[in-house]
Amino acid sequence: MANSLDGAVSVAMKGLDELASLGADLKTKIKLAEPLEVSMAAAGWKARVAEWIRDQFPDSGLSAEWAALPLIEIGLPLSKPTDFSRGMAEIKADQHLSWLASLPSRVALRQAAVPDRINQQSLEIGRREVKLALTSRAIVDPARIQELKTVSSTQFDLSKLIRLCEELNLAFATESYLAMAMLTRAIIDHVPPIFGMKNFSEVANNYAGSSTLKRELKNLETTSRNIADLHLHSQIRRKEVLPTITQVDASNSLDLLLCEIIVRMSASI
CATH class of the missing domain: 1.20.120 (Four Helix Bundle (Hemerythrin (Met), subunit A))
Structure with missing residues (x-):
């Protein structure tokens, strides 16, 4: 079962390397380009990745996670970007690239949802109890x-x-x-x-x-x-x-x- 799940995730990830390459190109623009060009490139990249996620993993909530990542910009269109603003934009771009790198594991976790895993583990060991071993952020702090x-x-x-x-x-x-x-x-x-x-x-x-x-x-x-x-x-x-x-x-x-x-x-x- 695990092998078939890994295979399905691998097939669904076709195109991910190209999207990551576009992110690397964006980092080059952050270092050299003007604010308007960076903003347009970042918006285009985020939109393209979001569309790909919606196509590959509909109803997963992953496109919303991607959209919620910090805005990548180096200033207003006519402003003169500082080294600090470019550095912060690079950090945010790296956050996006790290998120993309973690996408296969995120998808695998969703495809083997927690309630299913808990019930399956209980069946496999012949228990009438469910065993929880979870770490998660809190909805209520x-x-x-x-x-x-x-x-x-x-x-x-x-x-x-x-x-x-x-x-x-x-x-x-x-x-x-x-x-x-x-x-x-x-x-x-x-x-x-x-x-x-x-x-x-x-x-x-x-x-x-x-x-x-x-x-x-x-x-x-x-x-x-x-x-x-x-x-x-x-x-x-x-x-x-x-x-x-x-x-x-x-x-x-x-x-x-x-x-x-x-x-x-x-x-x-």
């Missing part, structure tokens, strides 16, 4: 969870909220993206009483705060809730497309919500 644990309140018990956040991190670590969508919805449905409101729609539409905070709360109420509802309530179809992390990651908006909860509850002590 552990420091934020620790802050929640230090909040003391006689009005609200945060133990369930903290557990939901911890389980959200576990769901991300095991690539359980359906569970992530549902846990995010559970969090926003759980916290409205902290804000003195009955439901999260009231929180998103009426809570006094900055325009940025209101926008992120509305994002949780609309986008995150709609995605969760889609996966919770849709019935089985002839063809399904499973969500990727790009679809269910609401970490930025969620962190702002948790910050506001900490500020609000700390002020009431």
